Amino acid sequence: MRGSAEGGQVGSPQLMRRLNTQRVLDHVWNGEPVTASELIRETGLTRATVLALCRELADQGWLGVLENSRRAGAYTKGRPALRYAFRRDACHVIGVDAGQHRISASVADLGGREIGQGERAFEPGRFDPDRQSGQERRKEVLTAIDAALDDAGLTSGDVGAVVLGVPAPVDAEGRSPVGLNRFWGQSNPDLVTLGAERGWECVVENDANLAALAELDNGAAEADSSFAALLSGERFGAGLVLRGELLRQPRGGAGELGMLELVDGVESPEALGHWARHHAREALASGGTGALAEYGQDEVQAEHVFGAARDGDPLALDIVDRLADRLARICVVLAGLLDLDRIVLSGAVAPALSGLVEAARAKFAEYLYAPWLDITVSELGADAVRTGAVRCAVEQVHARALQGDHVSSLLARGVLRA
Amino acid sequence: MRGSAEGGQVGSPQLMRRLNTQRVLDHVWNGEPVTASELIRETGLTRATVLALCRELADQGWLGVLENSRRAGAYTKGRPALRYAFRRDACHVIGVDAGQHRISASVADLGGREIGQGERAFEPGRFDPDRQSGQERRKEVLTAIDAALDDAGLTSGDVGAVVLGVPAPVDAEGRSPVGLNRFWGQSNPDLVTLGAERGWECVVENDANLAALAELDNGAAEADSSFAALLSGERFGAGLVLRGELLRQPRGGAGELGMLELVDGVESPEALGHWARHHAREALASGGTGALAEYGQDEVQAEHVFGAARDGDPLALDIVDRLADRLARICVVLAGLLDLDRIVLSGAVAPALSGLVEAARAKFAEYLYAPWLDITVSELGADAVRTGAVRCAVEQVHARALQGDHVSSLLARGVLRA
DNA sequence: GGGCCTAAATATAGACGTTGAATTAAGAGA
DNA sequence: TCTCTTAATTCAACGTCTATATTTAGGCCC
Numbered sequence A, B: 001m002r003g004s005a006e007g008g009q010v011g012s013p014q015l016m017r018r019l020n021t022q023r024v025l026d027h028v029w030n031g032e033p034v035t036a037s038e039l040i041r042e043t044g045l046t047r048a049t050v051l052a053l054c055r056e057l058a059d060q061g062w063l064g065v066l067e068n069s070r071r072a073g074a075y076t077k078g079r080p081a082l083r084y085a086f087r088r089d090a091c092h093v094i095g096v097d098a099g100q101h102r103i104s105a106s107v108a109d110l111g112g113r114e115i116g117q118g119e120r121a122f123e124p125g126r127f128d129p130d131r132q133s134g135q136e137r138r139k140e141v142l143t144a145i146d147a148a149l150d151d152a153g154l155t156s157g158d159v160g161a162v163v164l165g166v167p168a169p170v171d172a173e174g175r176s177p178v179g180l181n182r183f184w185g186q187s188n189p190d191l192v193t194l195g196a197e198r199g200w201e202c203v204v205e206n207d208a209n210l211a212a213l214a215e216l217d218n219g220a221a222e223a224d225s226s227f228a229a230l231l232s233g234e235r236f237g238a239g240l241v242l243r244g245e246l247l248r249q250p251r252g253g254a255g256e257l258g259m260l261e262l263v264d265g266v267e268s269p270e271a272l273g274h275w276a277r278h279h280a281r282e283a284l285a286s287g288g289t290g291a292l293a294e295y296g297q298d299e300v301q302a303e304h305v306f307g308a309a310r311d312g313d314p315l316a317l318d319i320v321d322r323l324a325d326r327l328a329r330i331c332v333v334l335a336g337l338l339d340l341d342r343i344v345l346s347g348a349v350a351p352a353l354s355g356l357v358e359a360a361r362a363k364f365a366e367y368l369y370a371p372w373l374d375i376t377v378s379e380l381g382a383d384a385v386r387t388g389a390v391r392c393a394v395e396q397v398h399a400r401a402l403q404g405d406h407v408s409s410l411l412a413r414g415v416l417r418a
Numbered sequence C: 001g002g003g004c005c006t007a008a009a010t011a012t013a014g015a016c017g018t019t020g021a022a023t024t025a026a027g028a029g030a
Numbered sequence D: 001t002c003t004c005t006t007a008a009t010t011c012a013a014c015g016t017c018t019a020t021a022t023t024t025a026g027g028c029c030c
Helices: A013-028 A036-043 A047-060 A134-152 A182-187 A192-198 A207-217 A258-262 A272-285 A291-295 A302-310 A314-338 A350-367 A381-400 A406-413 B013-028 B036-043 B047-060 B134-152 B182-187 B192-198 B207-217 B258-262 B272-285 B291-295 B302-310 B314-338 B350-367 B381-400 B406-413
Strands: A063-066 A083-086 A092-098 A102-109 A114-121 A159-166 A202-206 A227-232 A236-242 A342-346 A374-377 B063-066 B083-086 B092-098 B102-109 B114-121 B159-166 B202-206 B227-232 B236-242 B342-346 B374-377
Touching: A013 A036, A013 A047, A013 A083, A013 B013, A036 A047, A047 A063, A047 A083, A092 A134, A092 A381, A102 A134, A102 A381, A114 A134, A134 A159, A134 A182, A134 A192, A159 A192, A159 A207, A159 A381, A192 A202, A202 A207, A202 A381, A207 A227, A207 A236, A207 A342, A207 A381, A227 A314, A227 A381, A236 A314, A258 B314, A272 A291, A272 A302, A272 A314, A291 A302, A291 A314, A302 A314, A302 A350, A314 A342, A314 A350, A314 B258, A314 B314, A342 A350, A350 A374, A350 A381, B013 B036, B013 B047, B013 B083, B036 B047, B047 B063, B047 B083, B092 B134, B092 B381, B102 B134, B102 B381, B114 B134, B134 B159, B134 B182, B134 B192, B159 B192, B159 B207, B159 B381, B192 B202, B202 B207, B202 B381, B207 B227, B207 B236, B207 B342, B207 B381, B227 B314, B227 B381, B236 B314, B272 B291, B272 B302, B272 B314, B291 B302, B291 B314, B302 B314, B302 B350, B314 B342, B314 B350, B342 B350, B350 B374, B350 B381
Parallel strands: A092 A159, A159 A202, A227 A342, A342 A374, B092 B159, B159 B202, B227 B342, B342 B374
Antiparallel strands: A063 A083, A092 A102, A102 A114, A227 A236, B063 B083, B092 B102, B102 B114, B227 B236
């Protein structure tokens, strides 16, 4: 009965082994192929140990062994080293941006490379949450996922984890509050239970949080730095990354911006699109002229404003200036309180906003002394949330990689710390 | 040369041993005496192992062995168990609240029990930072510390760690920005270097952060919960505890409230005392009457306002109401953005503010739906910062307890994670 | 093609800490 | 004094890592 029962072994050499396995896995995870010598250098372990660990990970399917050693360029003397490569295709993940007007799903490998897409879009323009029941929405999400799987040529069984991003706060159990805001419950009709139907590990997460994860992965910010991903959809939402770690609160309310109602010159958590439209209509109603007048007071949209501003239309420029002030004030609140290094403006409209951000930077400096703060536009455009969902799903797989191993249960029991 | 060089041993059984030692130490740290059986239950280790670890910790001086086993009450059959008790007197720490008007130092044991005090106070009323040079201030701090040591009957050599709380942001190196705010540089004239003169481990920390640590230790909040300690001195400062951990940013700006200038109905980071005075003088200047009029427009102080409000004076009550609104708005910003469980109002005046907080609670509910939020007054009164400094110093000792051991260097090298 | 060189992989012995079971110890009650 | 119960101690077995010695794999040179 020695070394078998899974309750025991708390402090035994076996545990050491698992810790080292995890360490090596972490090192190679989604990295370039490595030789044992490199791992020896990085982990401080002995050659014999490292090789044993690599063999173990290879047996488990996480590592592939590349016999063709002696990488190009590296000068070569002595016996060529084996090279171990992380197997990005060990399993696949699904990331979904389940927005209000559009659900887009993608299948990706463990390196985050998309290999399949699926999409469901609803009528553009105004969205009436009451027109879509929870059941319908769940079906739409599944349809998008299935389309993505189909596109990738994979099946349910290849899926290691699913992450769904929704425009609502999400608590630790994956649920969103109902009743407070009719959009919230509608956005997340118990989507966590959706994975169970297919036997998937399923996580629901707030969209701004996922956008933040995407930026984190994108290397926009240095490790250990702090930033906010400000997602400008219908309403603003922020994903807060503090010291390299996404802040997730049990109730899911971190980064909610309802409090902007109390901020001078901001007045509401409505996002840039809303205000661009609002200011344009207001201006046209009171006799404003210029490029925007072409669209008519009731038809003018946010994109028209940003387009006209790029072309130098004075009215549009004035509106952009007012939006920049709003944005700057939001940045002051976030960066001032949390001492951020960076604020990334994200969302579908983001790519069109470089001028706005530039103006916001200047205004920010008037309100707060924080010359280190970088206000930038996300490079990810409309894909930010989905990209973040994929990254989050990969993390899920990573975290569970050695599950069934003993460490995991020890971590769960708090025997080991983090 | 086996098992000796300190570079090696990365993944060996020796490391396992150190991890387990740390685990047992964490369990007993500042807790009640325990028997080996209890540790066996809590750690999952074997009796033989636990006893070996306890013996080791006892040899190192962290644990004392209480032969008088068979604790009162516990019914007793069989051989009485040895009991091991954490030695709170293994060494002592110094916590200092280096405020603008008052420097108070205390010597405490590792249980946080104060056993010596020292204090330096400057003229009450207006404080002119230019009147005190950095050198003078350093001397004052040392004087307070020496007085506390003297009071405790201890000497320099008994000191395991020193923590100094200052009313200024403090960066990772213990320094405060100079130039931006004349009070900041003045409050922290390179106090980190002060420990070196006496051979002490010395840490400088922001006062609100220390107040937050004090609340954390005080058990006011459950482990893993999130709260802000709102320190109301000359200006507001907040210590942010997120998921049970104090947020410390490299530049030290977390919890700085300069951004309150942009919050509607708050307008500045000046704290309650300032505004109480301000409103009272304003009211008296425009002919206000009542209890406050006795003091005269130029003499009336914040305490007068709070006192009069307790006695039901209408003018004072009106002022308190306005302060409560301000406080409520600040709470909305903090709790709304970070999804806090609790906000603790701290500082010397806090004990007098229970009425104000009650009013603030009601107003808060008008601004934000967050019925779970607890707005309370600290029980620690004027001692919060010093208490937090002591706690922080104890943590320093705890973190370094097994230093010289191999784990520490491994943690430093990133071989182990947190 | 055979020797030489280098660096990687493998094999083997040694050390250490943990487990788990057997043994001894310390009190309380009959 | 004997028995009962629970703790502490002892010891062999085991697993993992380290450290050293040995083998292997490929260039390079003659």
